[in-house]
Amino acid sequence: MRELCGEAIDAATAGGAGYADARAVTRRAQHVATKNGEVESVSDGETEGIGVRVLVDGAWGFACDRRLTGEGARAAAERAVAFARASAGRAGRRQVELAPAPAGTGEYKTAAERDPVDVPLSEKVDLCLRAEGAMQHEDVKITEATLRAQREQRAFRSSEGADVYQEFVECGGGIDALAIREGKVQIRSYPSAHGGSSSQSGWEYVEGLDLPGNAARVGEEAAALLRADPCPSGVTTVVLDSEQMVLQVHESVGHPTELDRVYGTEAAYAGTSFLKPGDLGSLRYGSDLMNITADSTTPGGLGTFAYDDEGVPAGRHPVVEGGVLSGFLSSRETARMIGAGNGGSMRADGWSRMPLVRMTNLHLEPGEGSFDDLLADVDDGIFMCTNKSWSIDDKRLNFQFGTQIAWEIKNGKLGRMLRDATYMGRTPVFWSELDAVAGPDEWQLYGLTNCGKGQPGQHAHVSHGTSAGRFRNVQVGVRDV
Amino acid sequence: MTSDGQALELAERAWRAAEADEADAVVQVEESGFARFAASEVHQPTLISDESITLRVVRDGKVGCAVTNRTDDEGLREMARRAADAADSAPADPGYAGLQPPSAVPEVAGFDAGTAGLTPEEQASLAAKAIEAAPEFGLYGYFTSGVTETAIASSTGHAVSQRMTDASVLAIAASDDASGYAEATSWKADDLDPAACAREAAEKAARTRGATEIETGTHAAVLEPYAFSELLWYFGFSSLGSLSCLEGRSYLSGRLGEKLFHESFTLIDDGLDPQSMPKAFDLEGVPKQRVTIVEDGVAKDVVWDRRTAKRAGDGRESTGHALPAPAQGFGPLPLNLSVGGGDVPTAQLPERVGDGIYVTRLHYLGVVDPREGIITGMTRDGTFKIEGGKVTKPLVNLRFTTSFPKLVEGILGLSEEVLLVNRSDYYDERYPFGTRVPAIATSAFTIVGTGSGPGL
Numbered sequence: 001m002r003e004l005c006g007e008a009i010d011a012a013t014a015g016g017a018g019y020a021d022a023r024a025v026t027r028r029a030q031h032v033a034t035k036n037g038e039v040e041s042v043s044d045g046e047t048e049g050i051g052v053r054v055l056v057d058g059a060w061g062f063a064c065d066r067r068l069t070g071e072g073a074r075a076a077a078e079r080a081v082a083f084a085r086a087s088a089g090r091a092g093r094r095q096v097e098l099a100p101a102p103a104g105t106g107e108y109k110t111a112a113e114r115d116p117v118d119v120p121l122s123e124k125v126d127l128c129l130r131a132e133g134a135m136q137h138e139d140v141k142i143t144e145a146t147l148r149a150q151r152e153q154r155a156f157r158s159s160e161g162a163d164v165y166q167e168f169v170e171c172g173g174g175i176d177a178l179a180i181r182e183g184k185v186q187i188r189s190y191p192s193a194h195g196g197s198s199s200q201s202g203w204e205y206v207e208g209l210d211l212p213g214n215a216a217r218v219g220e221e222a223a224a225l226l227r228a229d230p231c232p233s234g235v236t237t238v239v240l241d242s243e244q245m246v247l248q249v250h251e252s253v254g255h256p257t258e259l260d261r262v263y264g265t266e267a268a269y270a271g272t273s274f275l276k277p278g279d280l281g282s283l284r285y286g287s288d289l290m291n292i293t294a295d296s297t298t299p300g301g302l303g304t305f306a307y308d309d310e311g312v313p314a315g316r317h318p319v320v321e322g323g324v325l326s327g328f329l330s331s332r333e334t335a336r337m338i339g340a341g342n343g344g345s346m347r348a349d350g351w352s353r354m355p356l357v358r359m360t361n362l363h364l365e366p367g368e369g370s371f372d373d374l375l376a377d378v379d380d381g382i383f384m385c386t387n388k389s390w391s392i393d394d395k396r397l398n399f400q401f402g403t404q405i406a407w408e409i410k411n412g413k414l415g416r417m418l419r420d421a422t423y424m425g426r427t428p429v430f431w432s433e434l435d436a437v438a439g440p441d442e443w444q445l446y447g448l449t450n451c452g453k454g455q456p457g458q459h460a461h462v463s464h465g466t467s468a469g470r471f472r473n474v475q476v477g478v479r480d481v
Numbered sequence: 482m483t484s485d486g487q488a489l490e491l492a493e494r495a496w497r498a499a500e501a502d503e504a505d506a507v508v509q510v511e512e513s514g515f516a517r518f519a520a521s522e523v524h525q526p527t528l529i530s531d532e533s534i535t536l537r538v539v540r541d542g543k544v545g546c547a548v549t550n551r552t553d554d555e556g557l558r559e560m561a562r563r564a565a566d567a568a569d570s571a572p573a574d575p576g577y578a579g580l581q582p583p584s585a586v587p588e589v590a591g592f593d594a595g596t597a598g599l600t601p602e603e604q605a606s607l608a609a610k611a612i613e614a615a616p617e618f619g620l621y622g623y624f625t626s627g628v629t630e631t632a633i634a635s636s637t638g639h640a641v642s643q644r645m646t647d648a649s650v651l652a653i654a655a656s657d658d659a660s661g662y663a664e665a666t667s668w669k670a671d672d673l674d675p676a677a678c679a680r681e682a683a684e685k686a687a688r689t690r691g692a693t694e695i696e697t698g699t700h701a702a703v704l705e706p707y708a709f710s711e712l713l714w715y716f717g718f719s720s721l722g723s724l725s726c727l728e729g730r731s732y733l734s735g736r737l738g739e740k741l742f743h744e745s746f747t748l749i750d751d752g753l754d755p756q757s758m759p760k761a762f763d764l765e766g767v768p769k770q771r772v773t774i775v776e777d778g779v780a781k782d783v784v785w786d787r788r789t790a791k792r793a794g795d796g797r798e799s800t801g802h803a804l805p806a807p808a809q810g811f812g813p814l815p816l817n818l819s820v821g822g823g824d825v826p827t828a829q830l831p832e833r834v835g836d837g838i839y840v841t842r843l844h845y846l847g848v849v850d851p852r853e854g855i856i857t858g859m860t861r862d863g864t865f866k867i868e869g870g871k872v873t874k875p876l877v878n879l880r881f882t883t884s885f886p887k888l889v890e891g892i893l894g895l896s897e898e899v900l901l902v903n904r905s906d907y908y909d910e911r912y913p914f915g916t917r918v919p920a921i922a923t924s925a926f927t928i929v930g931t932g933s934g935p936g937l
Binding site: 076184458 | 513514515517520522523527528531533543546547549550551559564566570571572575576601602604619623625651653655728729734735806807808809844845846847849851852857858859861878880907911930933937
């Protein structure tokens with residue numbers, strides 16, 4: 001694959017590209033889903049191709065070809081050059097410039113005890129069915145289990161001499177129980193909603209989730225939610241579990257700090273950001289307890305690599321320090337525009353999409369104390385767990401999130417269960433009310449695979465490490481009036 | 482790129498490579514170009530060329546799927562091996578409804594040679610037309626066109642294929658303190674006028690400066706087709722497929738036959754409509770049927786695939802709304818929703834509202850409660866006050882959490898004009914689809930908060 005990337009670059013530069021990079025990818029993806037004790041689907045896909053990105057006359061172009069052959073590589077390169085040239089448009093357009101970066105060379109391979117793709121599909125099916133079987137309850141009408149495994153080989157080369165080969169494996173899964181009674185529906189999931197959690201690890205990660213061991217609790221809680229009181233409306237103290245904190249970080253910190261959004265290049269779809277380049281180093285994002293780190297070296301992170309999809313080495317840098325914006329997620333282009341750093345957050349979905357600025361692994365740094373310590377200072381509040389719904393505005397300011405389950409907090413203790421819990425806020429106001437973060441023992445790493453961005457759309461797999469957090473003065477219980 | 486017949490030939494080769502009691506193969510071919518622009522420059526132009534094959538095999542009643550984009554014999558054999566392994570790993574599937582027997586599919590429109598022949602240079606030029614038409618703002622959006630082909634062949638002898646073209650232009654005219662939106666889509670690029678789209682967005686943007694807030698609560702509102710289409714799609718995804726209905730998760734579960742909406746509301750799914758993105762068959766080769774979902778406010782039916790039809794029994798048959806086999810866990814989906822127009826010229830809809838809100842488009846919707854049809858999201862790129870029946874002052878982006886059924890129950894008027902609105906964000910394999918909707922005036926649109934102002 002590396003030779004093909006070289007052929008593509010040669011064809012691109014011969015065609016007039018001032019810069020070119022090529023990414024050849026093979027991806028093997030397995031998915032098993034069961035529902036109500038029956039197999040819903042077992043699929044095993046393998047796709048391959050090459051994507052070529054070029055700069056011609058200061059303008060980008062991208063083309064791809066599914067053929068991992070010299071012909072396919074050259075065709076992709078020539079088409080990318082042609083589209084870049086056609087798109088360069090009027091004289092006087094901004095010339096794309098890239099921040100200098102060392103041309104990465106080397107290899108990387110996920111550390112895995114047991115390649116998840118090599119685990120027999122029958123074993124995956126059996127695990128799903130066993131987990132489902134343990135969720136049974138009179139009111140649980142739908143049980144679901146999903147497992148996934150992926151192996152990807154990625155070769156990257158650039159006209160600046162980058163030459164990288166990386167092999168990634170990842171896996172994950174989850175279970176859901178839907179309780180239905182008298183027309184009411186409630187759901188509980190483990191380890192997280194919307195397809196579970198994944199890790200860049202071997203199959204030992206899935207075994208460690210212990211889906212069957214958690215299934216009974218999931219079923220019981222789903223059923224209990226049918227009889228629970230609705231979340232009251234009002235302004236109160238909210239404690240978010242680590243899983244819901246993942247979504248909070250992802251939506252209200254990760255996306256607005258993508259520097260391409262700040263510069264407007266995602267305005268037509270995912271939106272922009274309330275942040276401006278000049279906010280770097282000065283904007284108060286949240287309380288002093290808010291510390292966010294971007295780290296593409298985190299063991300087990302879905303966003304961990306040796307080099308990003310521009311060949312920039314992995315690294316770790318603060319995004320928010322003591323509540324102050326201290327870094328963005330960037331590419332070489334946006335790093336040059338802001339005059340800081342050299343990128344490191346460019347990622348593409350497979351071979352058929354051009355790379356975009358994406359989260360890698362974005363963490364809320366742990367604080368101190370236990371979860372019980374967070375509760376102890378709450379006279380009257382609500383503890384919310386596991387995401388159910390989410391929506392946020394185009395600048396990442398106004399959000400409304402819902403969780404599957406909640407509990408009243410009274411005088412430092414968990415009380416009655418609550419259903420249909422929602423909360424809303426404005427990003428910096430909400431984060432300024434963060435007054436406690438649980439400590440390292442409570443910190444957990446989650447991986448999600450459904451982060452969408454770009455036109456045409458593409459998915460990124462990202463991880464977030466979080467502990468539970470406590471927020472004061474939060475509007476809760478928002479529904480149709 | 483395959484020419485006529487090659488995709489079907491590939492599908493035949495794919496299922497014949499399987500060692501199975503039954504097998505079907507779905508081939509999806511794509512050649513597309515995306516001239517994406519921001520700040521009035523094409524900044525992310527993307528050309529895609531791909532052929533994807535999904536093979537489903539049945540062995541001793543067990544079902545498995547595999548995917549490849551290698552079209553050589555070795556690639557097909559490898560895919561067949563993985564599909565067989567997938568099938569053998571599972572117990573027999575009692576829900577398996579068999580493969581579609583040989584059947585005729587309707588002739589549909591949906592392929593335009595001119596659109597298929599657009600070169601990257603022409604795609605970039607059409608994007609440039611939009612950009613040049615709105616010089617007073619930065620322009621953000623895209624022009625895209627593609628030609629796709631879907632071919633299905635199976636061991637039953639069923640063999641169908643359809644080539645489709647699609648083109649869309651989307652424009653947001655924006656500055657730091659203003660933004661307006663417009664889009665257009667068709668299976669014929671010549672139907673689109675990128676410059677007009679950009680001018681519509683710019684005219685809207687110019688009126689959004691100086692936006693103010695509005696009190697929360699339930700307001701009367703006009704939703705342009707862009708906004709109404711997106712609400713309808715989210716409601717449709719969660720409630721109008723038979724799987725969610727059978728499982729009790731849908732708003733329509735247990736409610737079919739009841740009058741749930743305003744009598745002026747009639748909703749169909751019609752894949753054969755030449756004014757939509759026509760499809761002759763679904764992703765298991767079942768001929769598409771026109772389905773009346775709501776008629777004069779009465780909920781009539783949902784959409785079906787072979788699997789859910791078997792589950793329902795009672796003579797129920799597929800209506801031709803299946804997704805590809807690996808995605809059938811989502812159930813069948815209505816990808817050609819169409820709401821009948823009303824009797825109000827679009828410009829007169831605000832008069833039906835009196836005092837309320839005018840909404841151009843929405844952003845980032847989330848289903849809060851599928852059983853009650855409650856959806857949340859933001860307005861964006863052109864939100865205004867309606868005062869005395871006239872569209873007046875600009876408003877900031879507003880958060881709504883509202884019941885789609887109540888919104889439709891509260892219809893004050895539907896526009897005569899109906900617009901096809903694209904609903905594809907072009908993830909994975911390109912499969913064009915959209916909704917045909919009028920603008921709607923309603924008494925029930927609930928605002929629960931405010932967001933940022935219009936603009937970047």
